[in-house]
Amino acid sequence: MTTSAEELLPATRRALVHRIATAQSEGRAPSLVAAVARDGALVWTGARTSVEGHGPDENVQYRIGSITKTFTAVLVVRLRDEGLLDLSDPLEKHLPGTGAGEVTIAELLAHTGGLAAETPGEWWERSCAEQRPTLAHVLGEQPFRHPVGRRHHYSNPGYTLLGSLVEKVRGVPWEEALRGEILEPLGLARTGAQPQAPHAGGWAVHPYADVLLPEPSEDLGLMAPAGQLWSTARDLAVFAAFLTRGDDRVLGADSVREMRAPSAPTLPGDWDAAYGLGMQLARRGGRTLAGHSGSLPGFVAGLWLSEEDGLVSVALANCTSGVPAATLAADLLGIVAQAEPRIPDPWRPLPEVDTAVLELVGPWYWGTQPTALRLTAGRGVELGPMAGGGRGSRFRDNGDGTWTGLDGYYAGELLRAVRRPDGTVSHLDLGSFVFTREPYEKDAPIPGGVDPEGWRGLP
Structure with a gap:
């Protein structure tokens, strides 16, 4: 992704700066960085900071939490596209002995497998990986909370299973598959399982006082496919552009379009949100967005794309709570879409016709x-x-x-x-x-036939 020669208008840039400044101030974030890309080109980045040593830009790493799930989903859909599995396959066919083998791969991707939201035992996001050395420790003795396939219930253990599925079918660690199949082909050099300088530190901000507490940064072990990754605003903008139009080196346009289609029931209490294959879907301001939110102690993240507008947006902050990163990213996208609507491509006749x-x-x-x-x-x-x-x-x-x-x-x-x-x-x-060609054409083979007397007025 390169910087677009067509920059945003000054009024649009100021509106974006005002929005992130408001978010950082009201959310009391030590630092915040955001980016917007249009038609595959980065057209704006912005940052705000108030803590010495946390000056961000689009190349500083933040932890992206559950946006990791979208990367894992891409790896799984790649296996399907290569004919190594079918999304309707039960997990047991490829990864036996988990105790959750009746769930299909598609149900795991869409969080409709009925699995628990979290792991048993300690709060996994703040505890070391040694607490969960095997899938049995991730799932527990009673992994299900709902009947399989009946409802959307977000499940972090479900994506642990998908990561283990990738490892089983590929024969390599999840991180190695991720690097070779997504990060390197797309040029995401600043995305990975471990932080690389420069990167932000994670902070908790006291809810009733303007004081900070550093958050631990644990390696998630088996849970890594659900939330381990670190990335930058620039890298995530590139990734979102790929999710918009596909890239045959990773996934074609039809497959990423399939990921962006609803695969789970509308979320309870929200008629404007659904879930695809590793992607959250939402209706905001009259447009359809696809992407994902993310959080881990010390970090929040949001990523959205709008195919119809040719826009993607990213927002990252290093605070446990306070900044609604997904809402912020959606607002940034909406600001650009409304202030500078997409210019339609010129009409051109088809090069040939049958x-x-x-x-x-x-x-x-x-x-x-x-x-x-x-x-x-x-x-x-x-x-x-x-x-x-x-x-x-x-x-x-x-x-x-x-x-x-x-x-x-x-x-x-x-x-x-x-x-x-x-x-x-x-x-x-x-x-x-x-x-x-005509309504109820008389000679057409229409089931039930057409009355031979044809059309008539009232008797």
Whole structure:
């Protein structure tokens, strides 16, 4: 990621500075650093500090806590993409003997496996790894709190299992897989399991007095895949840009899009939040955000991306509480999106077109509901309502005259054009639904048939 030649406007930069200054002051953070990137380029960084020796910038490391889970999820999805496992596989198939083997890999990724939120015994974030030498110590004798697959219940032990799964399938430690498969390909040289100078120290701020207490920085051992990593605002902006558009060296665009899709029920009490595959999802200010928050004693972190705006934002602070880092990161993204809306790419005609596909575009009717099929780049198509709301999806070309839904109601469903013996198009078949050129076209094979007397007025 390089600095964009198109800098933010002075008023936008001042609004960003004001927001982080307010957050650092009101949250009483020893230091705070933030960054915003647009279309893959870092366009703004800012920092505030009040403690000598904690002067931050975008290259100073902070502990990022549960943002680590998104890195672990990428490693797991890579295994799926290589055909080494399926997300619907039960854990027992690849990592036997855990006592939680009935849970699927997808359920672990989405926190729907019913596992406990935390480990038994001591507060794991502030205790040494020797307290949890095996998975049995991480899970305990009763690892489940809810029926498997029934609800979203955030689970740190679940991501410990995923880290152990990576190690089992790859045959190398989690940290080694992380470095070789994500950090090095993406150039995240300032991200790792152990801090490297310059890095911030973690502090607790007394809730009722302006005094500090240093927090311990424990190695999490088996729990590392759930929250171990240290990183910088710059590195996390690069990582978020990858999560927006993919990188074939790590994961392709379709796979990161899958990670950003809801995989768990809406979170209890919040209709504007959900969870994907290792990613938190939220609706803020009318836009859809994907990313993750993080915290460990002494640190808070937030990372968000908005695909529609081409923006990512990061906020890091070295305090146990006080700064709502995820909210701050969302606010920074919103400031830029509202002050400097994304400039649409110029319209360009397609470089080539298949006439057999071109004849399919235009209006179609599902019963009496008017829809339109539109041709998109790369031989893809898009089906959606002619006007107003309704079902719609984008489709990927399968190369055999069919398309597979990428999103919306028809995600995963097969679209095909059904032709008559003379080669003309009869109708579209979409997951058994019949789309015709006219509402209830008389000669179309519509289940239940069409009344032979046709349309009529009231008798």
